[in-house]
Amino acid sequence: MLQSIRDKSKGWLAYIIVGFISIPFLFWGIQQYLGVGGELVAAKVNDTEISLRDFQRSLQQQQQQMRSMLGGKVPAEMLQGSAIQQSVVSNMIREELLRQYSAGKGLRISDNQLLSEIKGQESFQEEGVFNKQKYERLLEQQRLTKSGFEYQVRTSMQLNQFQDALVSSVFIPSSSQKDFLGLKGQKRKIDYVIFDKEQFRSSASPGAEEIEKYYQENQQNYVTKEQVKISYIVLDEAELASQVSVDDNALQTFYEQEKDLYRVPEARKVSHILIKASQEDGADELAVAESRAKEIHTKIMAGADFFETAKETSEDKLSAEQGGDLGFISPGDMDPAFEKALFSLSVDSISEPVKTPQGYHILKLIEVRPAKVKSFDEAKPEVEQEFRQREAEQVLIEKSELLVTLSYENSDSLAPVSDALGIEVKTSGWISRDQGEGIAADQRVRQAAFLPEVLQQKRNSDVIETDDGKQIVLRLAEHQPSKPKPLAEVKDLIVQQLVDNFMRDKVKALGEAKLELLRQGTDLKSIAAQIGADLKSPGFVAREDERVPAEIRDRIFTLSGLKKGESVPAGVVMSDGNYALVSLTEVKIPEINLDDKNSQNLVNSIKGSYQQREFEAVYQALESRSDIKIYNENLQQ
Incomplete structure (x- = not known):
């Protein structure tokens, strides 16, 4: 869900919303999820507390990211030890310090900027338009409040402002540039x-x-893989659609309400002659192509057969064999200039040469198929498919909300979810961290199956959304620990x-x-x-x-x-x-010329290290004058 926001973020702070980045000193997880409300505290930065819940979620995200990066082959001590806990809490402290510093420097994100950023995320859009219901549903699936999520997006944008200001201040001395280029080219x-x-x-x-x-x-090098079996529930939109009951009356009503969906635009059958000319061609080459197209057009207008001329002269070899036949063209199928000329012709008329990115076209209109609305009988298969889809989407929204709520409120069982949704609880075969069949072929399912809250605390997982639209909640059924092989x-x-x-x-x-x-x-x-x-x-x-x-x-x-x-x-x-x-x-030793383009490209490549050094200096200064406390006893909860 948050991938598109991650993709739009920049530089060192690109993964402020979720996940893990390659620069070691920046890893932050989601904060402010579900509110604080008197929870245990993981750390305190000046007057701001970092809740234990936020810490645990960030820890789980880093563990999951490490498993993903290393193909699931991560020693348990790496995922559960104090080292990873200290790494996560330290980086959350870094985030909070930077947020406080940015705010103190007057870096602000307005409500309009925040709204524009969120509305621009493809994850929250339907057909390119922000969809509030989808936004709220996706947040609910991740157990995030709107205020908490929006706080984190605002923080990310604010820190990007800080990054931009810091980057613009970095200067690399010419002596350092020469040293670098000398070593690089040696x-x-x-x-x-x-x-x-x-x-x-x-x-x-x-x-x-x-x-x-x-x-x-x-x-330890010769052990069996740790394996689990999981119980799971799958909410599948495609299956919901197949279960929707339909009758002709309902379909007829839907058809009348949505006739525009079954409108067939005007289509025109056309043949063409193409003289190729690329946008990369020079003026002389374009002039030659245009002159050639005009010459052919003059020949046809003087009485030459269009189809035979197409076979002889068109540089679109596939259509040339058919006398230039391109079949029926509807609006949106071709280049705008091509379509403008085509839809201005009458049957059997021939256009002047038309310039497109492919070259110069001479068009002959063969036949016009008028626009129409399909009859109910013609459109019935499409009507039924769309009707089922619409009904399934509505059911999916309702059941998704129940899936999230019931699996969270009844975290020790899937039975209440199964009873409420009418979906059978299934059990998988044996799954390892890096291998599984069926739903466990999806890496996200395997990762969830081995998370501490599922494997150790025996709780239901969060809702997992797959690429094909399925929503899955799982829990541990059986566990087979790793053991030495004979x-x-x-x-x-x-x-x-x-x-x-x-x-x-x-x-x-x-x-x-x-x-x-x-x-x-x-x-x-x-x-x-x-x-x-x-x-x-x-x-x-x-x-x-x-x-x-x-x-x-x-x-x-x-x-x-x-x-x-x-x-x-x-x-x-x-x-x-x-x-x-x-x-x-x-x-x-190479000769150094700082004005050389290649030299400047190489110099630009080292700016990141200077920016990182500048960042570290700023952060260390912040840390030295801040009141920071880590509650290590709480981290073990």
């Missing part, structure tokens, strides 16, 4: 050799005792790991020994010959040079102390377990 000349770990495979032979020891020490089941995997560890250790030891020889003056080419490996000499390497493995590129740009006529050696442990010896022999 190239380094290297030679390297890779030691292959596979040379040690035949020497690896893990024994039973080693296998058992590794298994006992690493059981050694016999994972023995082969452990052997593979032990062999790989052995090879990695051996090749690293060999590489480090040869690195010492390199430091003592032994030639890298000689070392390569000793181990039967190829010496690689790529020459000068840039930071993004894909000829060289990324680990080696990263390492060589950290090396320093190169003297003329000498080299700087280094060892690199590769991600695949191999080992590389590298010799840096030369550094090439």
Whole structure:
């Protein structure tokens, strides 16, 4: 529901409404949901309290976002420990401090600005127009009050104003620009050799005792997936539509009331000749195309057969084969200039050349099919479909409200919801965090099934809305915790790991020994010959040079102390377990021209780090002079 607002927000504060962002110091959840009313407090910022409810909702959102980003494979301690709690509450404090600062600086969002922002969100619109009922229904599904939601949108807009003011004040000194461009464009000349770990495979032979020891020490890596079965209710608009009872009298009445829906506009059958001309063409090319179209038009008006001429000259090859036939065209089907010319013609008449983005068209009107309203019998299938849809939408609104209210008020059971809505409670098969069938194929359903309030507190979930319009509430039916797999089941995997560890250790030891020889003056080419490996000499390497493995590129740009006529050696442990010896022999510094367009593009790319630094300075100053208290005992609730 809030995605479109998230998409419209800007920069560092883009995720102020919901979710998680890549810059670590900004994560905020929804505040002011359902009001405070004497609740426990998570933190206090000057005179403003952050309720425990707001904190718990923000915590759940970050947990859900982490699961989504990591495919559900997140260790439980990452999601439940004090570290994530402190991260969430700290960032909520940041938001509140920034809000107070923005307000103190006179940054204000008027009611009209707020209203315009909310009305502009596609999530709250029907056919491009703000729909108040949809707005209220979506907020209710998320258990948000209008005042709370509008407060948060206003805060987001206010902080965007603060961001804009801060960004405009950032200045990057020319010396810093030159330093950055010099480092960015620097190239380094290297030679390297890779030691292959596979040379040690035949020497690896893990024994039973080693296998058992590794298994006992690493059981957490060899466990079954935590699984659940869920009970759930699905409110499906399509199913509601199929259950709507209809009769001819009701359909006839609906048809008479909504005749405009079944109006068929005038359609005109047309053939054309196209001489292509793109908007990217120059004036000379456009003039040639126009001249060619006028020449063909003159030829036709002098008596040439239109259809044969279309076959011979039209550059729309598909229609040319049919004498230029485009079939029937209704208003809105084609370019406005094309339609204006077409709908001004009489049958068998021919237009002057008409310019559109595709080129120049010569049109011949073949037939006119007048506008009409379909009869009831002609429109009956459409009438029934639309009637069912309208009725289902009304029922859906009523049942959606009941679904939200009853599932929340009776959070320990789905039975009251089932009884009130007349919808069967179903039970899923086993679901893991990253895999499920049926409704559990939807990631949002799986995420909800493993939320603490569902899994641990045994409560009903919030309403989950799927892409196809279904509304789902679920609760835990069965839980199968993760447990270690038997050694016999994972023995082969452990052997593979032990062999790989052995090879990695051996090749690293060999590489480090040869690195010492390199430091003592032994030639890298000689070392390569000793181990039967190829010496690689790529020459000068840039930071993004894909000829060289990324680990080696990263390492060589950290090396320093190169003297003329000498080299700087280094060892690199590769991600695949191999080992590389590298010799840096030369550094090439680029010439810097700050007026160059590419240079300016690169400079602009570092503005974000300066803006972040400026932000941190402002925030630290705010924090140092503010009265902040975190109620850690309440965070454990």
